[in-house]
Amino acid sequence: MKRLILIAEFSAIVLAWTIAVPARAYEAGAVAGGGKIDGKVVFNDAVPTRKVIPNKDVEVCGGIRDEPLIEVGPDKGVQNAVVYLVEVAKGKAWPAAGKTPELDNRKCRFEPEVQVIRAGPLDVVNDDPILHNTHGYYGKRTAFNMALPNQGQRIPTELTRAGTVRIDCDAHGWMEGWIYVVDNPYYAITSADGKFTITDVPPGNYSLVAIHSFTGPLQQSVTVAAGKPTNLTIELKKQ
Ligand SMILES: [Cu+2]
Numbered sequence: 419m420k421r422l423i424l425i426a427e428f429s430a431i432v433l434a435w436t437i438a439v440p441a442r443a444y445e446a447g448a449v450a451g452g453g454k455i456d457g458k459v460v461f462n463d464a465v466p467t468r469k470v471i472p473n474k475d476v477e478v479c480g481g482i483r484d485e486p487l488i489e490v491g492p493d494k495g496v497q498n499a500v501v502y503l504v505e506v507a508k509g510k511a512w513p514a515a516g517k518t519p520e521l522d523n524r525k526c527r528f529e530p531e532v533q534v535i536r537a538g539p540l541d542v543v544n545d546d547p548i549l550h551n552t553h554g555y556y557g558k559r560t561a562f563n564m565a566l567p568n569q570g571q572r573i574p575t576e577l578t579r580a581g582t583v584r585i586d587c588d589a590h591g592w593m594e595g596w597i598y599v600v601d602n603p604y605y606a607i608t609s610a611d612g613k614f615t616i617t618d619v620p621p622g623n624y625s626l627v628a629i630h631s632f633t634g635p636l637q638q639s640v641t642v643a644a645g646k647p648t649n650l651t652i653e654l655k656k657q
Pocket of ligand 1: 523526549550551587588589590593
């Protein structure tokens, strides 16, 4: 009986300790013999479009038009897909901290439409002479929500945890943008030809995610060897 009680007490202590310890933070340092991942993200199916019908502020926002739901080049490369490694405990340093990342409202579009940032500050800017109401969500939960009635207005906010943040405008229902908040510096955004490079990866096995707002995420294993490139072609499909 006494032993059982002891075990129970011990379990309670272990449980309390487990809860109190936060997830391990990324540890930045020098990378010896790092490899790199060279890849291309492709979409081989027909490109769907949506009809955008601005119902106000058309002098700034433009008129009715069809827009592709995924930007695919002539060689099937996908622009603005985000690729990142998950659960990397340690590796290269973060890029030098420069200007605070910005999300601009410009001609009723988010500029950039897709970006990757480290958890931390973000400035939301209105370049237009009309009201925007910029609203960011982690899933269904509001991350920030702000009215920007004036041209040139800049409001600082913060995205404090890793995850995908969808950006809407409560004044213009068709506006949409994406911010991917990462917890390690191993990420890339594909260029117009669908290509990306992730450098200085410590040799080893990783889980890599490629994600686009239209297709959703695709996760796969990747092995990186010292001092040489790993080549990948990643085909996104509508899920
Ligand atoms: Cu707007």
